[in-house]
Amino acid sequence: xxxxxxxxxxxxxxxxxxxxxxxxxxxxxxxxxxxxxxxxxxxxxxxxxxxxxxxxxxxxxxxxxxxxxxxxxxxxxxxxxxxxxxxxxxxxxxxxxxxxxxxxxxxxxxxxxxxxxxxxxxxxxxxxxxxxxxxxxxxxxxxxxxxxxxxxxxxxxxxxxxxxxxxxxxxxxxxxxxxxxxxxxxxxxxxxxxxxxxxxxxxxxxxxxxxxxxxxxxxxxxxxxxxxxxxxxxxxxxxxxxxxxxxxxxxxxxxxxxxxxxxxxxxxxxxxxxxxxxxxxxxxxxxxxxxxxxxxxxxxxxxxxxxxxxxxxxxxxxxxx
Amino acid sequence: xxxxxxxxxxxxxxxxxxxxxxxxxxxxxxxxxxxxxxxxxxxxxxxxxxxxxxxxxxxxxxxxxxxxxxxxxxxxxxxxxxxxxxxxxxxxxxxxxxxxxxxxxxxxxxxxxxxxxxxxxxxxxxxxxxxxxxxxxxxxxxxxxxxxxxxxxxxxxxxxxxxxxxxxxxxxxxxxxxxxxxxxxxxxxxxxxxxxxxxxxxxxxxxxxxxxxxxxxxxxxxxxxxxxxxxxxxxxxxxxxxxxxxxxxxxxxxxxxxxxxxxxxxxxxxxxxxxxxxxxxxxxxxxxxxxxxxxxx
Numbered sequence: 371x372x373x374x375x376x377x378x379x380x381x382x383x384x385x386x387x388x389x390x391x392x393x394x395x396x397x398x399x400x401x402x403x404x405x406x407x408x409x410x411x412x413x414x415x416x417x418x419x420x421x422x423x424x425x426x427x428x429x430x431x432x433x434x435x436x437x438x439x440x441x442x443x444x445x446x447x448x449x450x451x452x453x454x455x456x457x458x459x460x461x462x463x464x465x466x467x468x469x470x471x472x473x474x475x476x477x478x479x480x481x482x483x484x485x486x487x488x489x490x491x492x493x494x495x496x497x498x499x500x501x502x503x504x505x506x507x508x509x510x511x512x513x514x515x516x517x518x519x520x521x522x523x524x525x526x527x528x529x530x531x532x533x534x535x536x537x538x539x540x541x542x543x544x545x546x547x548x549x550x551x552x553x554x555x556x557x558x559x560x561x562x563x564x565x566x567x568x569x570x571x572x573x574x575x576x577x578x579x580x581x582x583x584x585x586x587x588x589x590x591x592x593x594x595x596x597x598x599x600x601x602x603x604x605x606x607x608x609x610x611x612x613x614x615x616x617x618x619x620x621x622x623x624x625x626x627x628x629x630x631x632x633x634x635x636x637x638x639x640x641x642x643x644x645x646x647x648x649x650x651x652x653x654x655x656x657x658x659x660x661x662x663x664x665x666x667x668x669x670x671x672x673x674x675x676x677x678x679x680x681x682x683x684x685x686x687x688x689x690x691x
Numbered sequence: 692x693x694x695x696x697x698x699x700x701x702x703x704x705x706x707x708x709x710x711x712x713x714x715x716x717x718x719x720x721x722x723x724x725x726x727x728x729x730x731x732x733x734x735x736x737x738x739x740x741x742x743x744x745x746x747x748x749x750x751x752x753x754x755x756x757x758x759x760x761x762x763x764x765x766x767x768x769x770x771x772x773x774x775x776x777x778x779x780x781x782x783x784x785x786x787x788x789x790x791x792x793x794x795x796x797x798x799x800x801x802x803x804x805x806x807x808x809x810x811x812x813x814x815x816x817x818x819x820x821x822x823x824x825x826x827x828x829x830x831x832x833x834x835x836x837x838x839x840x841x842x843x844x845x846x847x848x849x850x851x852x853x854x855x856x857x858x859x860x861x862x863x864x865x866x867x868x869x870x871x872x873x874x875x876x877x878x879x880x881x882x883x884x885x886x887x888x889x890x891x892x893x894x895x896x897x898x899x900x901x902x903x904x905x906x907x908x909x910x911x912x913x914x915x916x917x918x919x920x921x922x923x924x925x926x927x928x929x930x931x932x933x934x935x936x937x938x939x940x941x942x943x944x945x946x947x948x949x950x951x952x953x954x955x956x957x958x959x960x961x962x963x964x965x966x967x968x969x970x971x972x973x974x975x976x977x978x979x980x981x982x983x984x985x986x987x988x
Binding site: 479567569570571572573574575576577578579580583587590591 | 788790793795818819821822823824825826828830832833834835836844845848849894897898901
């Protein structure tokens with residue numbers, strides 16, 4: 371029935387079949403490259419840490435002893451330091467960042483919101499060494515002379531705030547990290563709030579919601595996305611190296627007090643890698659890198675689960691990060 | 692079925708009833724520019740129609756979206772507003788519960804009255820006003836919560852926390868929205884799992900739960916398939932027993948099917964308002980006739 375489709379000139383068809391195939395192959399190779407890099411990182415750090423793993427086994431994760439001279443290595447203080455400094459950073463930055471995002475997305479006039487969001491995103495592009503210098507020369511003196519003495523005087527009975535006002539230490543690292551992850555949380559949360567359908571706000575208002583009640587509805591709908599933004603910030607805090615190394619005090623011990631110096635996994639690697647003498651020392655540091663890698667992997671996995679759970683089959687409402 | 696629980700409808704201060712804005716007083720009795728039936732002046736003591744606008748104008752920035760609109764909507768009736776896109780019908784609808792306030796740069800002049808209350812008076816509590824006027828939107832917009840929580844939303848805003856009472860009211864609202872039988876055994880499930888038509892009926896139930904006096908519907912069936920549309924239309928016919936309904940629609944057949952009165956608007960002006968049968972069979976205005984016979988629009 372009817373006239374058949376005109377056949378393409380055979381030469382052209384062949385040329386295109388080849389081009390399509392080549393293009394497809396090239397893109398597949400690019401995509402696979404990502405996996406290759408990840409696999410190489412795992413392979414290299416597993417190989418490099420082999421000696422340490424064989425020597426210490428699981429005790430590497432539970433021992434607090436870090437003695438390069440005696441050749442005994444335990445990573446618990448660094449694991450602890452990473453978790454506490456990042457936890458503190460999230461404790462400070464999540465309420466602040468979320469509040470700022472709600473203001474920028476819901477209350478500020480659009481132009482003000484855009485302007486502030488631009489500045490916030492600018493903050494994200496400041497190199498971490500600059501944050502480190504700020505922590506060392508601006509924040510540390512303030513903590514040493516003002517905030518920490520006040521904390522010790524009024525809350526010193528808590529183990530959390532006992533000790534001496536050093537200025538540098540876990541508290542300083544937590545604050546610097548909080549400032550560093552703030553832009554991530556603010557700008558992503560703002561985008562997510564702006565992308566929740568306007569009709570949800572209207573529905574809430576039309577039912578007689580006050581403005582804040584309507585914002586509550588929007589926040590509820592944006593929960594999975596906001597959770598994703600927070601996790602992204604946490605990922606940044608866990609891996610941050612330079613700024614933390616400068617302000618945390620670099621002491622390999624676990625102290626209940628936030629005022630005491632500590633160290634994180636990233637900071638101990640940065641500090642000691644160049645001076646690591648001996649195969650075991652080097653191997654122990656590489657194992658710390660492996661543990662950090664696994665930790666961030668775990669955080670990301672948990673984050674995905676959380677986001678999935680918070681989304682609860684309503685992916686169509688708020689974008690998942 | 693009626694509720695035994697005391698009415699939670701918030702009554703506005705008596706002093707506000709029957710008060711008239713100066714602009715409205717000046718314009719009372721004037722006919723619309725295009726000669727639509729003039730709202731009759733009400734004798735003192737007579738009950739005012741549920742919704743009244745007098746010489747109402749609205750601007751978005753410098754663009755005038757409504758021009759000298761005067762109309763009345765009596766209680767327990769369905770009024771359809773028809774007209775081509777951009778004629779101001781949604782804007783007019785959203786003037787009754789001040790949803791236009793959300794848009795920056797909106798200015799109004801003239802009078803809109805709901806249940807005798809001057810909507811644009813400075814002293815009007817907009818939250819209370821919206822509580823008394825239910826609204827259903829063009830696209831179903833349930834909250835990303837369970838079916839139950841969607842319907843209970845407005846009740847909880849009013850501070851109703853008693854679980855038994857909440858359940859009774861949610862069931863009642865869902866029954867009135869003709870959705871109860873379809874969702875009774877999955878009230879805890881996400882509202883977003885419902886079909887589009889069910890979602891829209893859920894939105895109607897959500898609006899009915901707080902016992903509004905007026906139900907505004909902004910093209911409530913335009914995103915739905917014909918079957919779901921038919922169900923919404925049946926529902927509207929049921930609901931007018933209890934509510935005053937104003938419905939914007941693109942669909943003239945729909946206006947003819949469900950409404951008692953129809954208003955035709957064109958570029959911000961109310962051209963004609965009359966009994967639906969009369970407007971569609973013997974339009975008074977040439978413009979109305981051109982529109983309903985498909986000469987433009």
